Amino acid sequence: MNSKLVAIAIAVAGLAVVPVARAQQAAPKPLLSDEAFKNVQVLKGIPVDDFMQTMGLMSAALQFDCADCHEAAGTQKVDWAADTPRKRRARAMVTMVTNINKNNFGGQQLVTCFSCHHNRDKPLTTPTMDIIYGTPQVDPDDIIAKIDGMPNPEAILDRYIQALGGAERLAALKSFDAMGTAVGFGGLGGDGAVEIAAQAPDKRAMIIVFKKETGRGDEIRSFDGRIGWVRTPLNVLGEFQLSGGDLDGARFDAQFSFPGQIKSLLTNWKTGPPMSIGDPPNPQGADPAAAPQTHITDPVQGTGPRNLLVTLYFDRQTGLLLRELRYGGSPIGRVPTQIDYSDYRDVNGIKFPFRITYAWLDGRNAIVLNDVKTNVPIDARKFGRPVPVTGN
Numbered sequence: 001m002n003s004k005l006v007a008i009a010i011a012v013a014g015l016a017v018v019p020v021a022r023a024q025q026a027a028p029k030p031l032l033s034d035e036a037f038k039n040v041q042v043l044k045g046i047p048v049d050d051f052m053q054t055m056g057l058m059s060a061a062l063q064f065d066c067a068d069c070h071e072a073a074g075t076q077k078v079d080w081a082a083d084t085p086r087k088r089r090a091r092a093m094v095t096m097v098t099n100i101n102k103n104n105f106g107g108q109q110l111v112t113c114f115s116c117h118h119n120r121d122k123p124l125t126t127p128t129m130d131i132i133y134g135t136p137q138v139d140p141d142d143i144i145a146k147i148d149g150m151p152n153p154e155a156i157l158d159r160y161i162q163a164l165g166g167a168e169r170l171a172a173l174k175s176f177d178a179m180g181t182a183v184g185f186g187g188l189g190g191d192g193a194v195e196i197a198a199q200a201p202d203k204r205a206m207i208i209v210f211k212k213e214t215g216r217g218d219e220i221r222s223f224d225g226r227i228g229w230v231r232t233p234l235n236v237l238g239e240f241q242l243s244g245g246d247l248d249g250a251r252f253d254a255q256f257s258f259p260g261q262i263k264s265l266l267t268n269w270k271t272g273p274p275m276s277i278g279d280p281p282n283p284q285g286a287d288p289a290a291a292p293q294t295h296i297t298d299p300v301q302g303t304g305p306r307n308l309l310v311t312l313y314f315d316r317q318t319g320l321l322l323r324e325l326r327y328g329g330s331p332i333g334r335v336p337t338q339i340d341y342s343d344y345r346d347v348n349g350i351k352f353p354f355r356i357t358y359a360w361l362d363g364r365n366a367i368v369l370n371d372v373k374t375n376v377p378i379d380a381r382k383f384g385r386p387v388p389v390t391g392n
């Protein structure tokens with residue numbers, strides 16, 4: 001987490017909208033932004049988790065933290081509903097962007113805050129000579145354009161299944177329970193103990209318990225095959241039931257915990273141009289034994305329900321998955337989540353990544369596993385509504 005993101009996390013800490021979160025659990029239908037909040041004028045009628053993602057997207061596009069638009073965010077005095085000049089400006093920009101897309105691009109979300117702002121409060125207006133003559137930065141497009149001569153996506157997925165241990169072994173994988181440690185980036189304090197448990201075909205939980213003295217509370221993400229929850233204490237919503245793009249993402253990750261079924265999880269598969277990916281950063285600091293390497297990958301993209309878009313980057317050398325980049329939808333653009341995998345090790349004939357890095361709009365977690373048990377019984381309650389371990 002960079003310092004801005006730490007600031008965001010701290011800004012919203014302790015401000016949990018508890019009644020909102022509670023109301024939502026009881027409600028079978030998603031709680032909508034304008035029901036949950038007091039002064040929503042343009043981002044109405046969307047699930048609260050999608051609404052919070054739009055806040056993350058705005059912050060990311062302008063390199064702002066919450067306090068840049070919400071006065072006193074990060075203190076007990078914050079009034080999220082109060083309008084500030086920047087908040088009014090941002091609201092007008094939401095309407096502007098919607099109209100640009102409607103009037104020029106048939107409503108497709110081709111222009112977003114990031115298109116103009118690129119991490120700046122005031123967009124650049126003139127290309128600089130450095131941009132014209134400097135080393136171009138190559139950023140991949142969200143949507144992969146199909147190009148000729150690339151291996152067919154099914155073949156890459158088959159090779160992946162083979163590299164993991166083969167279809168037969170993967171089909172026999174019914175559950176796993178993995179233990180390890182989680183390290184937050186940016187020094188929010190201390191390692192957490194992590195457990196990732198999954199039950200075929202579509203249940204998953206990730207439970208991170210931080211040491212009590214860090215005051216971080218337990219971070220729990222669960223999906224029971226139908227309903228998903230997130231409990232992140234450093235979040236305006238505290239604990240909430242997933243409903244928007246987050247729910248589609250959680251379902252995909254639960255199903256993809258059993259990679260033998262990958263081909264049936266998404267549709268419209270296509271292969272993109274090769275891309276190189278470096279090893280994920282080592283959050284523990286420099287470890288000479290683990291000098292980062294660069295890998296050539298073949299990106300394979302598929303689409304899921306609603307706006308779910310997933311790109312999987314497979315190592316050309318080993319056939320193994322190095323990165324999952326998935327996007328959910330929001331009224332102001334796609335919401336990215338990136339998961340990097342490395343250090344694959346054999347567990348009863350199946351390869352599991354022992355290092356996993358999660359990055360989403362408001363944080364990063366690096367997970368190092370030390371023990372994975374396959375086909376063990378798992379308490380079904382782990383996949384349900386989060387039960388805090390430490391009581392934090």
Ligand code: HEC
Binds near residue numbers: 039041090
């Ligand atoms: C670029 C400015 C901007 C940034 C940065 C920003 N917001 Fe907002 N926020 C807005 C706007 C605009 C609205 C009102 C949206 C509307 O009217 O539909 C809003 C509304 C809200 C609301 C609803 C308040 C209510 O009761 O009506 C909450 C909660 C909120 N923001 C939280 C956050 C958090 C948390 C962050 C940091 C992750 C954040 N915002 C970052 C512009 C911003």
Ligand code: HEC
Binds near residue numbers: 113117
């Ligand atoms: C078509 C380009 C474009 C898009 C897209 C765009 N903006 Fe802007 N934005 C601007 C320009 C230009 C300014 C004015 C800068 C100035 O006043 O010098 C600005 C200013 C702002 C400001 C005031 C910044 C400050 O501190 O002065 C905010 C806040 C803002 N935009 C938020 C957003 C948000 C949120 C989105 C996405 C919903 C967005 N913008 C999309 C062009 C854009």
